[in-house]
Amino acid sequence: xxxxxxxxxxxxxxxIYLVLIxxxxxxxxxxxxxxxxxxxxxxxxxVSIVGIMAVGMTFVxxxxxxxxxxxxxxxxxxxxxxxLMVNGVHPIFAILVSLIxxxxxxxxxxxxxxxxxxxxxxxxxxTLQILKGISYIITGAIPVFGFTEEFKVIGxxxxxxIPIPIIIMLVLYVIAYIxxxxxxxxxxxxxxxxxxxxxxxxxxxxxxxxxxxxILCSLITAVAGIVLLSRVNTAQPSAxxxxxxxxxxxxxxxxxxxxxxxxxxxxxFAGF
Amino acid sequence: xxxIILSMRNVTKKYYGIKAIDSISLDIVRGEIxxxxxxxxxxxxxxxxxxxxxxxxxxGEIYFENELLKPExxxxxxKKGISVVYQEFNLLPNMAVYxxxxxxxxxxxxxxLDRPAMREKSKLILExxxxxxxVNSKVKNLSPAYWQATEIAKSINHEVKLIIMDEPSAPLTxxxxxxxxxxxxxxNDNGITVIYISHKLNEIMELTDRISILRDGxxxxxxxxxxxxxxxxxxxxxxxxxxxxYPDKEYSxxxxxxxxxxxxxxxxxxxxxxxxxxxxxxFGGLVGAGRTETMRLLFGADNKTSxxxxxxxQEVNIKCPVEAIKNGIGxxxxxxxxxxxxxxxxxxxxxxxxxxxDYTKYMFIDFKKSREDIxxxxxxxxxxxxxxxxxxxxxxGGNQQKVxxxxxxxxxxxxxxxxxxxxxxxxxxxxxxYQLIKDLALEGKAIIIIxxxxxxxxxxxxxxxVMHEGNLTGELKGEQITQEAIxxxxxx
Ligand SMILES: Nc1ncnc2c1ncn2[C@@H]1O[C@H](COP(=O)(O)OP(=O)(O)OP(=O)(O)O)[C@@H](O)[C@H]1O
Ligand SMILES: [Mg+2]
Numbered sequence: 001x002x003x004x005x006x007x008x009x010x011x012x013x014x015x016i017y018l019v020l021i022x023x024x025x026x027x028x029x030x031x032x033x034x035x036x037x038x039x040x041x042x043x044x045x046x047v048s049i050v051g052i053m054a055v056g057m058t059f060v061x062x063x064x065x066x067x068x069x070x071x072x073x074x075x076x077x078x079x080x081x082x083x084l085m086v087n088g089v090h091p092i093f094a095i096l097v098s099l100i101x102x103x104x105x106x107x108x109x110x111x112x113x114x115x116x117x118x119x120x121x122x123x124x125x126x127t128l129q130i131l132k133g134i135s136y137i138i139t140g141a142i143p144v145f146g147f148t149e150e151f152k153v154i155g156x157x158x159x160x161x162i163p164i165p166i167i168i169m170l171v172l173y174v175i176a177y178i179x180x181x182x183x184x185x186x187x188x189x190x191x192x193x194x195x196x197x198x199x200x201x202x203x204x205x206x207x208x209x210x211x212x213x214x215i216l217c218s219l220i221t222a223v224a225g226i227v228l229l230s231r232v233n234t235a236q237p238s239a240x241x242x243x244x245x246x247x248x249x250x251x252x253x254x255x256x257x258x259x260x261x262x263x264x265x266x267x268x269f270a271g272f
Numbered sequence: 273x274x275x276i277i278l279s280m281r282n283v284t285k286k287y288y289g290i291k292a293i294d295s296i297s298l299d300i301v302r303g304e305i306x307x308x309x310x311x312x313x314x315x316x317x318x319x320x321x322x323x324x325x326x327x328x329x330x331x332g333e334i335y336f337e338n339e340l341l342k343p344e345x346x347x348x349x350x351k352k353g354i355s356v357v358y359q360e361f362n363l364l365p366n367m368a369v370y371x372x373x374x375x376x377x378x379x380x381x382x383x384x385l386d387r388p389a390m391r392e393k394s395k396l397i398l399e400x401x402x403x404x405x406x407v408n409s410k411v412k413n414l415s416p417a418y419w420q421a422t423e424i425a426k427s428i429n430h431e432v433k434l435i436i437m438d439e440p441s442a443p444l445t446x447x448x449x450x451x452x453x454x455x456x457x458x459x460n461d462n463g464i465t466v467i468y469i470s471h472k473l474n475e476i477m478e479l480t481d482r483i484s485i486l487r488d489g490x491x492x493x494x495x496x497x498x499x500x501x502x503x504x505x506x507x508x509x510x511x512x513x514x515x516x517x518y519p520d521k522e523y524s525x526x527x528x529x530x531x532x533x534x535x536x537x538x539x540x541x542x543x544x545x546x547x548x549x550x551x552x553x554x555f556g557g558l559v560g561a562g563r564t565e566t567m568r569l570l571f572g573a574d575n576k577t578s579x580x581x582x583x584x585x586q587e588v589n590i591k592c593p594v595e596a597i598k599n600g601i602g603x604x605x606x607x608x609x610x611x612x613x614x615x616x617x618x619x620x621x622x623x624x625x626x627x628x629x630d631y632t633k634y635m636f637i638d639f640k641k642s643r644e645d646i647x648x649x650x651x652x653x654x655x656x657x658x659x660x661x662x663x664x665x666x667x668x669g670g671n672q673q674k675v676x677x678x679x680x681x682x683x684x685x686x687x688x689x690x691x692x693x694x695x696x697x698x699x700x701x702x703x704x705x706y707q708l709i710k711d712l713a714l715e716g717k718a719i720i721i722i723x724x725x726x727x728x729x730x731x732x733x734x735x736x737x738v739m740h741e742g743n744l745t746g747e748l749k750g751e752q753i754t755q756e757a758i759x760x761x762x763x764x
Contacts (some may be wrong), residue, residue: 201571
């Protein structure tokens, strides 16, 4: 009986990792190439964009919110960054401007959902539409391309044998893990998702934490947008559209509760 | 041989290998009022949850009217005529009283809800219980006493033979407890058997026919109420003798630390008072008198329409709890489930939250130091838990309350407001809490305490302010403080 119980909670806790292992075993039996280093790296590279975005989304979902605008952020950031670069702006500045833009988007999402008490799903859906619109206006629906070699490194370069996007993703996961587990910001995010009223009465500044979560989400998404831009070498106003579903699915599969407050970032990682 | 309605045979329930109740065999006689007492975490709630089918058994059987109860089947228990009023409210605050009364048991006509019939019937049930409540009002707009009435009405909306009440009087004031007793006796006169759990031993002595005493998951013994005394109950519960004594009221006049002028909101009218360093000020009154509301204004949890607050003679602008805490004010709220705790988070995180930034250096939390400090308080309060990582949902009611107290003790506020701090806490631990409150006052902290338990309020406070319908109706000091004086002012 007791053993059963333990087994059950063990499965609940580690199910996502088990599925991952089973998949790996299964695929390596079906195809001898599966476990080859090349192939693993390939898979990781494919998921890296969405994987990066999920880090940001995790923060927002943990507070009990959601951000559907991330697909638009990817598109808009790509378009802005590209337009600046083809007009002769140094990539570093172009990236900086894109990140600032993304932070503003996050701030707007936070203001509307927290101050005006609107439902985050609706606020961010509206943001998504606006961002899509902006991308089309800026590009006139024509793809933008022709970047410098140094910019391509972000999406196509390697550090030793490992592609840079994978490294960026791994670094972000480690940072997110540290923030969520060891900092007061991380712990209060979990707390807010658990019972916002109780947290308010303990004197924690809920506004600040929620703003930070939305801004972080947009910022991290912008990083994904820049990696994507660099990898495909072209800015499309339709880039990133529909990614939000993959991202949310990944996060939820990884054990992040949609109602907030529950789940670990390591699970999200395995979710992909 | 008397008629046994409920028979528990070797009932055992383990959580993570630890026995919450250990092989309990207990017979309940038809028509009796049976009291159950025991310290926090003794297993009282667990025992009745096995009867109601809310949780599974690890071992043992339960028979109701000589039929085996299906384990872990609340439906079976309800069908057979067992009803439970749980320790924590299970009402839907945004729904009307009548909807709550018939939740899950809706009356239907042609497949649709028959609202008029439900309204009519719930009104009837409540009237019969002696409550005059508008059944159309939303539950969240009513006072806790009426929540309890709604819970009871809900539990008897169908054919009931046994009703189990887990600390039903905890959220009520004395007057309302009287009303509750009338209800219980009325139910009992109609032939319904009652199991009644409470930490208030005087209630148990007054109401019950027999009493079972639990300690650490074991049934110590069952006694006839007329053959026992409160002292004997305590001795069996705790394993030692405890006297309900309040710490002596040492108090020397010190400077005023908190002054409120004309606090006003829709439920509070022009309330002014001051509190000195080292002073314990009690707030008396009936439920709904506006005591909690006043404190929420002071703490910035609700917005005041007018009024000023001075801390150490400086006017402070408190619009939210963040600002109150910055000014050294802490509030232990009365509603632990919604306001006091994040139920699905650990004891550790819950206790840490108010002091989170005090233990944060360069964004990182000092886990070691904070854990040690929290442990210190949980030890004093005798918190019963596996470890600090246990989530609060899995604690017994009284132990949850201890977590709420821990988190505010850790914060070490200059001015501490305690709203019903000992609700659901056992006799022994109450003494520890009284001692803690007194020690805080001796350190020069200012204490405001709201309590529905008259002896507690009188025993602890240097000065008592009484409220009625949002107005401050009087102040009592020293010799003036008596139960009658408070009651008179409370009804003004
Ligand atoms: N879901 C759970 N998981 C783990 N332990 C539990 C769970 N529910 C109860 N317990 C443990 O079982 C023991 C008995 O708890 P119970 O709620 O029955 O106590 P109680 O006598 O009702 O106390 P109180 O007076 O505080 O309400 C406690 O030690 C508690 O921590
Ligand atoms: Mg209990």
